[in-house]
Amino acid sequence: MTVTLFTSGTVWTGTDDGATTALLVIDGVVAETGLGALARAAAIDEVRGPGAVERVDLEGGFLAPSFGDGHAHPIFGGLEAEGPAITGCSSVAEIVEAVRRFAAEHPQLPAIVGASYDASLAPDGLFDARWLDEAVPDRPVVLRANDYHTMWVNSRALELAGVDASTPEPELGSIPRRDDGSPLGTLREWGATDLVAGVIPDHPVEARVRALTRAGRYFLERGVTWVQDAWVEPADVDAYLEAVAADALPVRTNLAFYADPRRLHEQLPEFVAARARVVAARSPLLSARTVKFFADGVIEGGTGALLEPYCATLHDHGLSVWGAERLAEAVQAVDAAGFQVHIHAIGDRAVREALDAIEHAARVNGARDRRPVIAHAQLVDPVDLARFAPLGVIPVMQPLWAQLDASMTELTMPRLGPERSAQQYRLRTLLQSGARLAFGSDWPVSSGDPREGIAVAATRQTPEGDPAEGWMPDEILPVELALAAYSAGVAHQAFADGEGGWGGIRPGASADLVWFASDPRRVPARELPSVTIRQTYLAGIPRLPVTAAPADGDLRAPDDDASPAR
Numbered sequence: 001m002t003v004t005l006f007t008s009g010t011v012w013t014g015t016d017d018g019a020t021t022a023l024l025v026i027d028g029v030v031a032e033t034g035l036g037a038l039a040r041a042a043a044i045d046e047v048r049g050p051g052a053v054e055r056v057d058l059e060g061g062f063l064a065p066s067f068g069d070g071h072a073h074p075i076f077g078g079l080e081a082e083g084p085a086i087t088g089c090s091s092v093a094e095i096v097e098a099v100r101r102f103a104a105e106h107p108q109l110p111a112i113v114g115a116s117y118d119a120s121l122a123p124d125g126l127f128d129a130r131w132l133d134e135a136v137p138d139r140p141v142v143l144r145a146n147d148y149h150t151m152w153v154n155s156r157a158l159e160l161a162g163v164d165a166s167t168p169e170p171e172l173g174s175i176p177r178r179d180d181g182s183p184l185g186t187l188r189e190w191g192a193t194d195l196v197a198g199v200i201p202d203h204p205v206e207a208r209v210r211a212l213t214r215a216g217r218y219f220l221e222r223g224v225t226w227v228q229d230a231w232v233e234p235a236d237v238d239a240y241l242e243a244v245a246a247d248a249l250p251v252r253t254n255l256a257f258y259a260d261p262r263r264l265h266e267q268l269p270e271f272v273a274a275r276a277r278v279v280a281a282r283s284p285l286l287s288a289r290t291v292k293f294f295a296d297g298v299i300e301g302g303t304g305a306l307l308e309p310y311c312a313t314l315h316d317h318g319l320s321v322w323g324a325e326r327l328a329e330a331v332q333a334v335d336a337a338g339f340q341v342h343i344h345a346i347g348d349r350a351v352r353e354a355l356d357a358i359e360h361a362a363r364v365n366g367a368r369d370r371r372p373v374i375a376h377a378q379l380v381d382p383v384d385l386a387r388f389a390p391l392g393v394i395p396v397m398q399p400l401w402a403q404l405d406a407s408m409t410e411l412t413m414p415r416l417g418p419e420r421s422a423q424q425y426r427l428r429t430l431l432q433s434g435a436r437l438a439f440g441s442d443w444p445v446s447s448g449d450p451r452e453g454i455a456v457a458a459t460r461q462t463p464e465g466d467p468a469e470g471w472m473p474d475e476i477l478p479v480e481l482a483l484a485a486y487s488a489g490v491a492h493q494a495f496a497d498g499e500g501g502w503g504g505i506r507p508g509a510s511a512d513l514v515w516f517a518s519d520p521r522r523v524p525a526r527e528l529p530s531v532t533i534r535q536t537y538l539a540g541i542p543r544l545p546v547t548a549a550p551a552d553g554d555l556r557a558p559d560d561d562a563s564p565a566r
């Protein structure tokens, strides 16, 4: 029996008023809090002798339920360190140089695959294949942008994929071209990127396992112990199962299989089979209960689906990936197979289509505990705000994005105009409507550090403090509620808020905890990102410091201001 007593700090149980001063954990499970914890520890000491109870002095710090990340991409993030170091490069020349160096150091690689470059480094995000040809003329180079929906490739990659002037515009994608019709080197959305991705060797499963380990450590260092992988392909399931078997998956993870609008009917039996393999592995860390849909693109790129046209256009409503009717059918089919749905919906039209689809699935398939997710929910029509709670839809939102950064003021606001711009990221309104708000980061699209997101949720300010009164100040959340959206809210999304779950310090819950050096409620919210995390516990076991993996790359969070898209 392992017994740990935490004292001499604040133990915040995860609800508004739930603060106490002591916590007793037995075999990784919360046993008691407060005076009861002290009394029981003393009794155990008496029976089993001194030393039976390990004591952790919180040194005036703050112990809270650890975080979950309701929407992230651990494999993408972890794989960035496997290729050329282009994350954080601040010019095209720097990227090309990094690619050149990496290619020279890896002469045996048949292709140079990397991520993720800052798409705002070239006007309109248009990158030329010739710039890469200069560094690597003979092998294909394939780089993903930091939105992960865009690729920049060299001429050899285009040639191998057979993409040339005669290639028609793909369904669900676009190929920017030169005046003579030949492809420029930038490919947008899957319809286009798949053309090249299909002829490039995938990262081998060992690389994906390394990526998962690296990503898991990144999360542990930020107090995160559960992650929703919001885009899983079949090959990734092998990597997850191998990681679990090798004890190389550092955090709890739920998989969401990516639903391709062009072939969901073939995919659904594959998802069912993959889910069965994960269940058979019987790991407490891994589940696969979710299917991910994209209802639209992003507003910054003009592909977020809007009810009213984009500003300065007459008819452009953005991109409805499935269309309302097909989305409803698809969601119903996936729901009937017992999956939780996780729908990327950014524009108000996409959010409405997603809500309609979920409503349709519930009506056709009948009542059950389905916990559907709408991820991002950036722009919600006022009429639809009240629909989340009665449908049980969990808005999984990215608080870090709710700030007036360059991407918001230069790309989003001009496209939406003032009225719609002032309707974005209505965190508090959704919470007050009774919806179960959960938070996620979308790492590596933006920083995976919950402290940064919570700071924005609690201030609606940039790191520089703009604007002074906060952007849309009615939507500011108290720090406790922001912490709860990142813990209890995500636990609800993960079906983990019941017996034996996590996301709250309550008897019977797993001791998934984060220990801050000081009370995040007592520091100015903008300074929250600098509050030190002293320890992260998963099932009662301290996981920090994480030891560096061999050939571990430096995982940098991209510059948030530079992210043009999600």
Ligand SMILES: [Zn+2]
Binding pocket: 071, 072, 073, 230, 442, 566
């Ligand atoms: Zn995402």
